[in-house]
Amino acid sequence: MKIAFAGKGGVGKTSLCAWVADWLARSGRNVWLVDADTALSLGQASGLGADALPEPLVRRGDLVRERIHEGGFLNLNPEVGDLPEELAVDVPLGGEPLPGVTAGRKRLIVMGAVTNAGGGCACDANALLKALLAHIVMDRDEWVLVDLEAGVEHLGRGTAAHVDGLVVVSEPSMRSLMTGAEVGRMAADLGLENQVLVLNRHAGGEPPRLDGLPEWRLSVPPFEGLAGRQMTDASVLGLPESGLLDGLVRTLLDRLAGRVNRSNEQAIL
Template identity: 25%
Template sequence: MRVAFVGKGGSGKTTLSALFARYTASRGGPVTAIDADINQHLGMALGMADSALPRPMGAHLTEIKEYLRGDNPRISSASAMVKTTPPGRGSRLLCLEEPDDVIHARFAVATPDGPRLMVTGPFSDDDLGVACYHSKVGAVELYLNHLLDGAGEYVVVDMTAGADSFASGLFTRFDLTLLVAEPTRQGVSVYRQYRDYAADYDVPIAVVGNKVHGPGDVEFLREQVGKDLLVCLEHSAAIRAMEQGRPFTLEDLEPANVRALDKILKHLDAQEKDWERFGRQAVQFHLRNAEAWANRATGQDLAAQVDPDFVFGPTRVSLLR
């Protein structure tokens, strides 16, 4: 199951991504946390030193593409593969349970509390003024397009702030999107944007209230977002200590906040895994990107990369390599 944490800058989505990844890992099963935010802080929130962070996926796109395309005859080269290129017969697919593939081996590391961590990486000096951050986040889109994840397996993605996620088809790659909102007008403004953009794509969303100080804050959020309000996390001294770099374990977390994390996990587990929608939208966004820019960029008709006989999900057809 795949879950994205989104919200305005400062809402606490990175902290909640880390807490949820830790909590879910503590319940068993593989968990991979991915930092896809332009501000790369998820590793820190998971207790990682900078020196222990994994190789940045965004700096090794050619290597990732070369591996994922495998023997797919529809993809002529890594340079002809773009962020939306869907898998087909011959492509290499990824799994979370005991992964032995090159992508996880080279770009994922274990964190102290169990989740594996992958990162897109920050801007480099060479990127400034000439590159868009979505070129790096494209590595995450390719990863998710080629991932076979099942029940009890989790990918937790800390997305870039605001509605910027809609600049690519990445927002459709999740079983659930959690919008982290503080109990303020600014906090719920991103929710309205996300709700309206997502409505046409059947993207399941829910709101997680954060930094809540009392019943008045909860009531405000309920008035603003209605039935989309899933749960609220209380203002937490334990979380503040974690953010300040002090020693932290889940046992330090207030019982009400532990219950909130459990409710989020149960809600995620209750989502239907809709491989048909996933595949249909992967193809849809690939064709849109091909027509808008990718055909010109590669000098090829990338519509030909779509394999009409490939079935998304853990099926006999999709597992042919």
Template identity: 90%
Template sequence: MKIAFAGKGGVGKTSLCAWVADWLARSGKNVWLVDADTALSLGQASGLDADALPEPLVLRGDLVRERIHEGGFLNLNPEVGDLPEELAVDVPLGGEPLPGVEPGRKRLIVMGAVTNAGGGCACDANALLKALLAHIVMDRDEWVLVDLEAGVEHLGRGTVAHVDGLVVVSEPSMRSLRTGAEVGRMAADLGLDNQVLVLNRYTGGEPPQLDGLPEWRMSVPVLDGLAERQMTDASVLGLPESALLDGLARALLDGLAARERGETGGN
């Protein structure tokens, strides 16, 4: 399955993506983690040292030139099939694999921020980024989790069509729920209507009915173990609450899969 994580900044997208990926790998699945957020924190949240992070694709001027300007022509449909292996870094498991399970591989690809700051080649880098995202999402028969900047606009219509589920992450606050509703609406307009709302740092209460907010909801409580540890450790894995997070990841994936098959997912 291919799953994207979206929502307002700071709500827990990257953490949730890291938790779900770790659960998958510990239950024997191979997972591609795609960091398409400009904050570039998925690697560190998954326990990679800052100096072990892969170089962001958009900074690989050599690749941008080689693929997009192949043979002196502008190629907006570049060959990228070899790039996941070339760019990815293996990410260690955050805990023990499930009993009797051969753990899967977690691999991280960092896209990086496409800006115009450097001038000139931003659109070329963007074209390569889009082509790579499209390839990973459309042509790879593996688990793919994409940590997005905010909404799904990064993905483009063609790529979105191949995403199986959208996890809209929000805090229990009006501002972040509004962003979540906006993201949900835009994704639904692009045909991605298998969505779940994850209320993170949830302390109770009923969220408002906002047009676009996914109807199926799950919640994650405030994690004291994470709050305590995060001053000194960037990883969100291996927490005292990991059994709870495993249960959540499992329910989330089972529900998205059931909905994808046309059954009604849990509630």
């Protein structure tokens, strides 16, 4: 199953993506984590030290030249099948595997921000990034979680059609909900209709109904355990609240996979 995470900056996309990936690996699934956010923090949120992070794809000028300019031509449909293995690093589990389960593998690929700052042509790096994302989403029969920037621009129509679900993450604030609604509309336009809203740091109250905002929602409370340590620790894993979090992740995945227990649908606080 392939899931993308989107929403306004700072609302918890990266944290949620790290939590879901860790639960999947602890329950025996192999997961590809794709950091397509320019803030590049999925690795740190998953507990990797700065020296253990993979080189972002867009900084691999060698690969960009080799694949996009193969044979002196501009190749917008480059060969990328070997790149996930070439670019990924293994990410350690943030907790114990579930009882009786052999843990799966978590692997992280960092896309990086496409800019012109370093000289080279941004459109070449962007073409390779899009081709790699399309490959991982379309041709890999494994769990893939994509931490997007605010919107869904990285997903072309073809790639979006192969994403099984979109998690729109929002804080309980009007501005962030409005961004969420916009993301929901854009994704629906690309044909990505299976969407859920995660209201993060939600301590009560009803969100407004906004056109485009997914109707089904899950609330994640503010975690004291995270707030208390995040000044000194970038990892969001191994929290004292991990039991509650595991339950929330299961509810979310059940819903995205279409197996939700209706009585379980309401916010869990």
